[in-house]
Amino acid sequence: MNDKKTCDDPCPIARSLAFLGDAWSLLILRDAHLGFTRFDQFRKSLGIAPTILTRRLAMLTEEGMLEKRLYSERPPREEYVLTAAGRDFLPVLVMIGAWGHRYRGGGRLVRIHDAETGEAIKPVAIDEVTGAKIGTRPLRFVLPDGG
Amino acid sequence: MNDKKTCDDPCPIARSLAFLGDAWSLLILRDAHLGFTRFDQFRKSLGIAPTILTRRLAMLTEEGMLEKRLYSERPPREEYVLTAAGRDFLPVLVMIGAWGHRYRGGGRLVRIHDAETGEAIKPVAIDEVTGAKIGTRPLRFVLPDGG
DNA sequence: CAATGTTACTATCAATTTGAAACTAAGTCA
DNA sequence: TGACTTAGTTTCAAATTGATAGTAACATTG
Numbered sequence: 108m109n110d111k112k113t114c115d116d117p118c119p120i121a122r123s124l125a126f127l128g129d130a131w132s133l134l135i136l137r138d139a140h141l142g143f144t145r146f147d148q149f150r151k152s153l154g155i156a157p158t159i160l161t162r163r164l165a166m167l168t169e170e171g172m173l174e175k176r177l178y179s180e181r182p183p184r185e186e187y188v189l190t191a192a193g194r195d196f197l198p199v200l201v202m203i204g205a206w207g208h209r210y211r212g213g214g215r216l217v218r219i220h221d222a223e224t225g226e227a228i229k230p231v232a233i234d235e236v237t238g239a240k241i242g243t244r245p246l247r248f249v250l251p252d253g254g
Numbered sequence: 255m256n257d258k259k260t261c262d263d264p265c266p267i268a269r270s271l272a273f274l275g276d277a278w279s280l281l282i283l284r285d286a287h288l289g290f291t292r293f294d295q296f297r298k299s300l301g302i303a304p305t306i307l308t309r310r311l312a313m314l315t316e317e318g319m320l321e322k323r324l325y326s327e328r329p330p331r332e333e334y335v336l337t338a339a340g341r342d343f344l345p346v347l348v349m350i351g352a353w354g355h356r357y358r359g360g361g362r363l364v365r366i367h368d369a370e371t372g373e374a375i376k377p378v379a380i381d382e383v384t385g386a387k388i389g390t391r392p393l394r395f396v397l398p399d400g401g
Numbered sequence: 402c403a404a405t406g407t408t409a410c411t412a413t414c415a416a417t418t419t420g421a422a423a424c425t426a427a428g429t430c431a
Numbered sequence: 432t433g434a435c436t437t438a439g440t441t442t443c444a445a446a447t448t449g450a451t452a453g454t455a456a457c458a459t460t461g
Contacts, residue, residue: 108277108278114358115361117361117362117363117364118284118351118363118364119350119351119352119353119354119355119358119359119363119364120280120281120284120347120350120351120354121281121284122354122358123350123353123354123357123358124277124280124281127277127280127350128275128276128277128278128279128280129275129277130255130271130274130275130276131255131275132275133267133271133274133275134267134268134271137265137267137268141395171357192353192357194389195353195356195357195389196353197388197389198349198352198353198378198379198387198388198389199346199349199350199353199379200267201379201388202345202346202349202379203266203267203270203274203346204265204266204267205266205345206266206270206342206343206345206346207266207267207268207269207270208266209342210270210318210339210342211261211266211269211270212266214262214264215264215397215398216264216265216266216398217264217265217266217395217396217397218395218396218397218398219393219394219395219396220393220394220395220396221381221383221384221386221391221392221393221394222391222392222393222394223391223392224383224384226383227383227396228381228382228383228384228388228393229381229382229383230379230380230381230382230388231345231379231380231382232345232348232349232377232378232379232380233377233378233379233380234368234375234376234377235375235376235377235378236368236371236373236374236375236376237368237371237375239368240345241344241345241348241375241377242341242342242344242345244368244369244370245368245369245370246366246367246368246369246375247366247367247368247369248288248364248365248366248367249364249365249366249367249374250362250364250365251362251363251365
């Protein structure tokens with residue numbers, strides 16, 4: 108996709124497409140949330156060509172989802188850690204997972220558990236204002252007047 | 255991405271990548287939730303080349319997100335409407351929007367309002383079991399034993 | 402100190418995908 | 432009869448993908 112000024116688009120979804128809208132980027136972010144940080148961990152986990160991985164990591168870094176951090180001076184080695192923006196992307200990944208669990212289920216599937224209770228979580232998106240689940244009440248999409 | 259057996263992958267996120275991981279598909283789904291159904295509506299709204307739109311619509315249809323429906327017999331015309339799976343994808347889109355609002359904000363942005371109360375919604379993902387917001391408690395990713 | 406290993410890449414290049422522009426097909430409307 | 436509408440297809444240059452191989456900088460092993 109030619110990302111001509113998606114950054115000017117008034118739609119917050121369109122604005123996120125710089126890294127979203129790429130399968131590898133989503134999988135890298137997933138792995139980052141699983142605790143992976145290094146080039147070779149991502150490469151082996153995903154079976155991704157190093158050329159592509161390099162580009163995706165660079166893009167995710169530039170987009171502020173990951174941050175490069177030196178973890179060894181000799182030899183010089185860098186790893187990729189989630190930024191605040193990257194960590195806050197977790198709800199999106201979890202909701203994707205919930206959708207996939209429901210509509211792409213069948214066979215063995217990874218489940219997410221609460222580490223303290225040990226129970227499988229049931230992810231739902233709600234509107235914090237009304238408390239209603241997203242999808243149960245009609246919504247309206249509003250573009251505020253611009254000066 | 256070469257989608258060799260993502261359908262066998264135990265990760266529900268990976269399984270959803272057939273249409274996720276494509277910027278146009280996400281925008282088409284967004285527009286579908288805005289009420290668009292026709293080829294030309296999508297094309298004009300997105301500024302997408304008809305070649306690509308044709309392919310994406312076919313894929314989303316094949317993936318069960320959209321359904322073709324005849325809306326005129328003479329001349330024969332078809333439109334694309336959301337399936338249950340497509341409608342249930344809304345929470346993902348809303349969470350992406352919430353993330354984008356926070357981390358890709360600035361300037362005029364579309365906001366989502368509750369149509370009844372008229373107030374802007376505050377989307378959050380929670381675990382229905384504990385009631386806690388996703389990201390506030392440690393999680394564990396579990397692959398259940400297979401036979 | 403030479404050989405092998407580790408980690409994080411880059412180079413090369415064929416094959417696929419993208420996307421712009423023009424065109425088509427089947428009909429309606431004036 | 433001629434313009435218009437809707438949902439596409441054709442064509443093709445340019446960009447992207449991804450497999451394979453190679454590199455750079457250092458550590459470890461014998």
